[in-house]
Amino acid sequence: GAVVSQHPSRVICKSGTSVKIECRSLDFQATTMFWYRQFPKKSLMLMATSNEGSKATYEQGVEKDKFLINHASLTLSTLTVTSAHPEDSSFYICSAAGDFTEAFFGQGTRLTVV
């Protein structure tokens, strides 16, 4: 299957700082990328959907000013968690959809805010 690379795989940051997570489609053009969040022992919850060159569409309850999403090219989307707090600690996962019948997921980023 196609490859989606997410970086970093884990990050620890201080409360109040910002963290950027990258999601890259390595061998295909991703017209749409999705960002999910997963708390321990819970299922994935969709945060936002982004199309290349457009503003992201956020799910209800997700603060767009806190979780900044940029999808500037067909192979890269970034999620920036601004002014992170301990409650933002979670597993963040991206997926990318292109000219396929299925979406492919990155390996996830474990964010710990201390």
Place this chain on the structure above:
Amino acid sequence: DAKTTQPPSMDCAEGRAANLPCNHSTISGNEYVYWYRQIHSQGPQYIIHGLKNNETNEMASLIITEDRKSSTLILPHATLRDTAVYYCIVTNSGYSTLTFGKGTMLLVSP
């Protein structure tokens, strides 16, 4: 997207077939059945999908009932590395938003 119902957990002996059921009684005519799995602390991995006909690939087989209200994912010879949470998702497109339920935690034991 139609809602799906899966058992919370299942056990399987290594080398045996694992049969994971999924109910999707409200599925509509243009919706596909997708299966993904998530191994602990990793992103989900695509397994297989189908519309009406049974499907098979190198990972698994998907059996969809004639009325399409339920399906079964079959891992023919389960290994320890197949231990994961398996998600059955119904959606009208692979590009569409995937709504993840709680899935089935499959534990494969020696």
